Amino acid sequence: MIKIKNWVSPKTIEEAYQIANEKINNRILGGGAFLRLAHDLTIDTAVDLSLLELDEICETEQHFEIGAMTTLRQLETNKSLNDAFENIFRKSLENIVGVQLRNIATIGGTVFAKYGFSDLITALMVLETSLVFYKKGEIALSEYLKTPRAHKRDAKDILIKIKIMKQPIKCSFQMLRNSSSDFAIINAAVSKVDGRYKIVVGARPGVSNFALEAMSIINDKKEVNPENIEGQELILSAVSDNLIFGTNRFGSQSYRQAMSKVLVKRAIREVNHED
Structure with missing residues (x-):
C-alpha cells in the first residue's frame, strides 16, 4: 500500500529541489504511473513537477x-x-x-x-x-x-x-512480448551513423546495455549484408555470449539469449534496408 501524507506543486525547480530534500521520505513524482511497483511505500511529501513546464x-x-x-x-x-x-x-x-x-x-x-x-x-x-x-x-x-x-x-x-x-541516422527497434500490451520479454535496438553501429539489448531482464563485443566486430567490418553470413553469425554470437541474461516469469535465460540474436539480426537488416 502507498501512503502520501502531503502533496505540493512547486512553481520553480529550486523550490521543488528544496522541498524534496527536506526529509528522507519526501519524493519527487514523475508521472507516477509505476508507483504501484513499490511495496508499503510511505511518502511524507510528494513533490509534483507538473507546474514547472517540463512537458514540452x-x-x-x-x-x-x-x-x-x-x-x-x-x-x-x-x-x-x-x-x-x-x-x-x-x-x-x-x-x-x-x-x-x-x-x-x-x-x-x-x-x-x-x-x-x-x-x-x-x-x-x-x-x-x-x-x-x-x-x-x-x-x-x-x-x-x-x-x-x-x-x-x-x-x-x-x-x-x-x-x-540530431544527425543523419538509420535506426531500428525490435521487441518480443507475449501480447501487445504486456512487458517485453526481450527488446533490441540498432542504429547506424556514418557506417558505425550501436547495438543495445534490454529487458534481459536487466536495464538496457550496449552489446560492446558485437559492436566491435560489426564496426570492424566494411559491410554487413545477407551474403556476409560468417560475419553476421560472429556478431550475433557476441550479442548472446557477452551480455548477461536472466530468468523471470516472462522468459528464461536461454530463451532470451536465443531471441536476442533474432531481434538484433532483424534490426541490422532493417537499418541496411534489407528485406
Whole structure:
C-alpha cells in the first residue's frame, strides 16, 4: 500500500529541489504511473513537477530537447521527433499497455528509475542521448545507467530534460512480448551513423546495455549484408555470449539469449534496408 501524507506543486525547480530534500521520505513524482511497483511505500511529501513546464518537446538546430514530464504518448505521436529518428519512438512505445497509461507515464520517470523492462531506454541508448539534471548538469544516458542507485539519504536531484542530438541516422527497434500490451520479454535496438553501429539489448531482464563485443566486430567490418553470413553469425554470437541474461516469469535465460540474436539480426537488416 502507498501512503502520501502531503502533496505540493512547486512553481520553480529550486523550490521543488528544496522541498524534496527536506526529509528522507519526501519524493519527487514523475508521472507516477509505476508507483504501484513499490511495496508499503510511505511518502511524507510528494513533490509534483507538473507546474514547472517540463512537458514540452523543443527542436533546436542541433538537438531535440524533451522535458522530463513529457508523456510517452507525446513522444509516440510527435511527428518531428519520429521523422528525425525513423519512427523509433512510435515503434518502441506503441505497445506499452494502452494509451491511458502512455498519457500518464513520463520519459523522465522512466529514465530516472532505470527500469529494466523499459522499451524506451533501449531506443534512447542507440541515439546520442544525454540527461540534464538540476544540480549534476549534463551526463550521457549510458553513463547515468552505470551509476549506482542513490541511497535514500543522498540529495535528490531533479531530471530537467533529455537531449537527443540530431544527425543523419538509420535506426531500428525490435521487441518480443507475449501480447501487445504486456512487458517485453526481450527488446533490441540498432542504429547506424556514418557506417558505425550501436547495438543495445534490454529487458534481459536487466536495464538496457550496449552489446560492446558485437559492436566491435560489426564496426570492424566494411559491410554487413545477407551474403556476409560468417560475419553476421560472429556478431550475433557476441550479442548472446557477452551480455548477461536472466530468468523471470516472462522468459528464461536461454530463451532470451536465443531471441536476442533474432531481434538484433532483424534490426541490422532493417537499418541496411534489407528485406
